[in-house]
Amino acid sequence: MAKKFLFVNRKAPYGTIYALESLEVVLISAAFEQVVSLVFMDDGVYELTRGQKTDAIGMKNFSPTYSALGDYEIKNIYIEKESLEARGLTLDDLQHLVWEDEDDDWAEKDSIHLVSSKELASIMADQEVIITF
Amino acid sequence: MAKKFLFVNRKAPYGTIYALESLEVVLISAAFEQVVSLVFMDDGVYELTRGQKTDAIGMKNFSPTYSALGDYEIKNIYIEKESLEARGLTLDDLQHLVWEDEDDDWAEKDSIHLVSSKELASIMADQEVIITF
């Protein structure tokens, strides 16, 4: 019986390692055939910004890895609208994450769903295991 | 030539170790015959609350050590009024720290000075080395 896992990302990238090591957990979880969802809220929305260039801080740019989530069948990705707005961001500022639907001739479909706090509340209520980073 | 050192305490005790290890730095600094001052602001004011009892969390209660500061000739202790007020606290909720004035027949004198943010600004401006914990 598959369980519903939710990983909640609330931290900015690079300042701390939580965003990167959270992504490592998410990728591993794909191998367990569970129902996996991701939330990006609070400073977690900054993890998905486009055009990250880390050369000058000497750290590895791990943002390209998010685009692999689709290949791992991770396609329930929720972004909290209120967090985006507070930061003056829109979905256009973030990476465009997609997955390919095997049942629909491998059509590319959006993985990212913009949700309100209220919608997020019911998504979170529906989960069986939540790990917040 | 003695330098003016200021140690700024901004963190609550026990949740993290900064308060305790800050106190260790302060005590060592006394041996160097510098001009040492302490500030407690933000959650740092919680470090000085009376009646801390740590048995049930299995950690060492280090709050009694603050009363030794006077013996180390550390008597410039500033508490930010705005931080206290935001937390619903008054000086009566905090330990009463004193020092003995050798030049005044060992009279006990208050080490703690309640200051406004504005007064604190000029105290901080006057320092040569600031370490914030």
Add this chain to the structure above:
Amino acid sequence: MSTLHTINKSPFDRNSLGSCLRVISDSDAILLIEDGIYAATSGTIFSDVVKAAVQSHSVYVLGPDLSARGMKEDGIVEGVNVVDYEGFVDLVTEYDKTNSWL
């Protein structure tokens, strides 16, 4: 599926309590632990937030963390319930899952 939300940060230091309250569901509860216990104390600029939360949700605070920090049980916001580690364990089992707002 009900959730026990744990908050371990001072509301003065971080906004995890605020974030939790934005997405909490009706059947959920909040447990304040570690530096999160300061949110439960009366007379602070955050007391009204907790007073409001108590109206719609069960709010608990971990007694051992209160005592460690010199906070008195009679100085907490009305309606907040004090539990010990055994009570913490009971809450974890009582609610369907736990969400730690780290």
Add this chain to the structure above:
Amino acid sequence: MSTLHTINKSPFDRNSLGSCLRVISDSDAILLIEDGIYAATSGTIFSDVVKAAVQSHSVYVLGPDLSARGMKEDGIVEGVNVVDYEGFVDLVTEYDKTNSWL
């Protein structure tokens, strides 16, 4: 004695920028580094705080930390100056002391 204040935390996550602004002196400057750089970006709920700070103080932001996080130099609050690590070093020597708001 002038002070360079460094802020390394996102204003959304912690209040170190607010605390710094409460006790800053006229001759002091602020340098935003690490996750602190988000305070320098335009259009956020904190942009007005930084706009006001720029009126009375020199405010700098570390370019390498901006770029790492995908934030553009043309998307920051007017009056905030971008520096690299060399500029960071120059600021440290230019002001009489540094206060890191950790």
Add this chain to the structure above:
Amino acid sequence: MKLAIQINEGPYQHQASDSAYQFTRAALAKGHEIFRVFLYHDGVNNATRLAVPPQDDRNITQQWTQLQKEHELDLVVCIAAAQRRGLLDEDEAKRQGKDANNIAEGFRISGLGQLIEAGIEADRLVVFGD
């Protein structure tokens, strides 16, 4: 009930490991089963046997080792997090060509999958961190 615990921070710097320890003891005292304690992020540093805390303070690693012995706890250190931070057992040290190891008695090093498995197998997962 079957409970799993995750610890994200190292000893002493944050209360996380202390809170997890008190919680685990209370859960065991109430007759619950602890399926696994998983150390992630800086939490792997709780597994070092080289710490020498002051005599009047608690020894966090020894507390866990003792509890492991009494209740056959499964204390798992995440290998990826541990490699980054320099927490090794004898096998890992050999494989990595390191001349020493520092893991304490009662802990074992394994993969991140052990955390997901804990989420699947346990009735509840409780996370302690910063």
Add this chain to the structure above:
Amino acid sequence: MKLAIQINEGPYQHQASDSAYQFTRAALAKGHEIFRVFLYHDGVNNATRLAVPPQDDRNITQQWTQLQKEHELDLVVCIAAAQRRGLLDEDEAKRQGKDANNIAEGFRISGLGQLIEAGIEADRLVVFGD
């Protein structure tokens, strides 16, 4: 000018050590003297030689060791903080009856007084942390 650096957090978990490293390199490149780099709190964990970060990532400890060699940096690990967290050199391991040590080349263990001395002797002290 004479600069001193304090690092309060361990490697990888926080950017503190990376920022301090970039700052130190820039200061040296501009001809400043680094009086001392003092590792405090979890910052002592930057001095372990047992870490094996992923091959495509930076090795923070090796970066410091390399910089130490090139510029004869004084990299000091606080003894009290190190004992709590399990960072030992050979002498300390012997004295504490531990069977291994984990300090990397180029670091030395000493007392908190070294931080105060750095504050007195250096023209500026810059602190990196959480």
